[in-house]
Amino acid sequence: xxxxxxxxxxxxxxxxxxxxxxxxxxxxxxxxxxxxxxxxxxxxxxxxxxxxxxxxxxxxxxxxxxxxxxxxxxxxxxxxxxxxxxxxxxxxxxxxxxxxxxxxxxxxxxxxxxxxxxxxxxxxxxxxxxxxxxxxxxxxxxxxxxxxxxxxxxxxxxxxxxxxxxxxxxxxx
Amino acid sequence: xxxxxxxxxxxxxxxxxxxxxxxxxxxxxxxxxxxxxxxxxxxxxxxxxxxxxxxxxxxxxxxxxxxxxxxxxxxxxxxxxxxxxxxxxxxxxxxxxxxxxxxxxxxxxxxxxxxxxxxxxxxxxxxxxxxxxxxxxxxxxxxxxxxxxxxxxxxxxxxxxxxxxxxxxxxxxxxxxxxxxxxxxxxxxxxxxxxxxxxxxxxxxxxxxxxxxxxxxxxxxxxxxxx
Numbered sequence: 001x002x003x004x005x006x007x008x009x010x011x012x013x014x015x016x017x018x019x020x021x022x023x024x025x026x027x028x029x030x031x032x033x034x035x036x037x038x039x040x041x042x043x044x045x046x047x048x049x050x051x052x053x054x055x056x057x058x059x060x061x062x063x064x065x066x067x068x069x070x071x072x073x074x075x076x077x078x079x080x081x082x083x084x085x086x087x088x089x090x091x092x093x094x095x096x097x098x099x100x101x102x103x104x105x106x107x108x109x110x111x112x113x114x115x116x117x118x119x120x121x122x123x124x125x126x127x128x129x130x131x132x133x134x135x136x137x138x139x140x141x142x143x144x145x146x147x148x149x150x151x152x153x154x155x156x157x158x159x160x161x162x163x164x165x166x167x168x169x170x171x172x173x
Numbered sequence: 174x175x176x177x178x179x180x181x182x183x184x185x186x187x188x189x190x191x192x193x194x195x196x197x198x199x200x201x202x203x204x205x206x207x208x209x210x211x212x213x214x215x216x217x218x219x220x221x222x223x224x225x226x227x228x229x230x231x232x233x234x235x236x237x238x239x240x241x242x243x244x245x246x247x248x249x250x251x252x253x254x255x256x257x258x259x260x261x262x263x264x265x266x267x268x269x270x271x272x273x274x275x276x277x278x279x280x281x282x283x284x285x286x287x288x289x290x291x292x293x294x295x296x297x298x299x300x301x302x303x304x305x306x307x308x309x310x311x312x313x314x315x316x317x318x319x320x321x322x323x324x325x326x327x328x329x330x331x332x333x334x335x336x337x338x339x340x341x342x343x344x345x346x347x348x349x350x351x352x353x354x355x356x357x358x359x360x361x362x363x364x365x366x367x368x369x370x371x372x373x374x375x376x377x378x379x380x381x382x383x384x385x386x387x388x389x390x391x392x393x394x395x396x397x398x399x400x
Contacts, residue, residue, distance in 0.1 A: 001216065002216075002220070003216045003217070003218075003219030003220040003222075003223060004215075004216065004219055006219065006220070006223040007189075007219045007222060007223060010223065010226060042207075042209060043206050043207060045209060045212050046202075046205045046206035046207070046208070046209065046211075046212050047206060049205070049212055049215055049216075050202050050205075050206065053188075053189070053215075057191050060191060061191075090220075091223055091224070091227050092227070094220045094221070094223050094224030094227070095223075095224045095225075095227035095228050095231070096224075097220075097224055098221060098224030098225050098227075098228055099224075099228060099233065099237060101221075102228075102237045102238065103237070103240070108238055108239055108240070111237065111238040112238050114225075115225060115234060115238060117183075117186060118186055118218070118221055118222050118225060119222060119225040119226060119229065119234075121189075121190035121191075121192070123192060124183065124187075139181065139183075142183055142186075143180070146217075146218075149217065149221050150217060153217065153220070158220075159217070
């Protein structure tokens with residue numbers, strides 16, 4: 001869940017708020033498990049992600065709606081300062097893997113596709129139109145990049161799961 | 174929602190970017206609730222996003238996107254060399270044909286021009302030992318037409334002609350061979366020598382039927398001296 005935590009921290013710009021949101025998602029999931037709304041333990045992680053990412057989405061939507069407010073924008077917390085603890089631990093490793101991935105991609109165009117799709121979150125149709133790509137070309141770039149990133153994470157040992165269900169199993173819950 | 178659609182439509186990345194409509198979003202959430210491997214994909218995508226974001230913060234991202242692979246230059250050089258070699262080979266190929274041909278056009282140079290026939294010789298088998306036929310080599314490249322009377326008669330699908338260089342106390346060295354030669358209306362088999370590709374010296378010309386079971390007796394042998 002470290003990727004989830006990092007994303008929460010980045011979007012909220014507040015490591016404590018991110019931790020709270022994640023904890024809320026975990027508590028909610030555990031309550032659902034007790035009440036039987038979650039049928040089995042294997043669904044816990046999915047539920048935590050679902051709740052946390054809904055928090056994230058709501059936060060982003062709220063954040064977007066307030067961008068036009070200049071006063072609010074200036075009062076936003078320093079995202080870099082707040083998120084730094086997360087980045088120092090695991091983010092540095094992921095950045096190294098992402099760098100390796102970019103270097104492994106054969107062309108500047110493929111790297112641009114990856115960055116604009118994953119980081120800048122541009123729509124696929126817009127990207128294809130802007131870069132003159134067919135759907136097939138786009139799919140090939142993204143699929144290969146995704147597979148390569150997974151391979152690199154595994155090679156480096158950075159793909160280990162830190163999921164809730166596994167943790168609970170280890171604790172005998 | 175199934176795995177194929179998730180992969181094909183990049184549902185994970187689009188879900189994280191809030192690009193799915195409500196129906197697809199709910200369908201995807203219902204799917205990954207029961208599929209831990211999809212949750213792993215989500216986690217991986219989040220790590221990729223974070224890794225890229227950190228590179229951007231460090232100011233590395235733009236240069237990483239634009240960078241050319243370090244081996245692109247050596248590769249380009251290797252490709253250029255390979256291209257040149259292939260080009261030279263293709264260009265040279267027409268020049269390196271055999272010195273013997275069944276048709277004059279087969280001796281054409283790279284510009285498609287066939288050499289001029291400077292002399293025609295009739296070769297016929299004679300009883301007993303025959304002296305070598307002396308053929309003067311012209312100073313410039315040209316063709317010598319050889320018209321041969323085959324000893325083999327009957328239903329012969331085709332003839333073959335072999336050209337070998339003869340040197341004293343050494344076995345003959347084959348320098349050319351052609352197959353599929355037909356007997357002309359005049360009963361002769363015609364072949365051409367390219368003087369540009371032959372050195373002065375003694376040569377053996379062997380004319381025989383193409384059939385594998387052709388006997389040695391059906392082979393006509395002519396010796397020529399190119400001077």
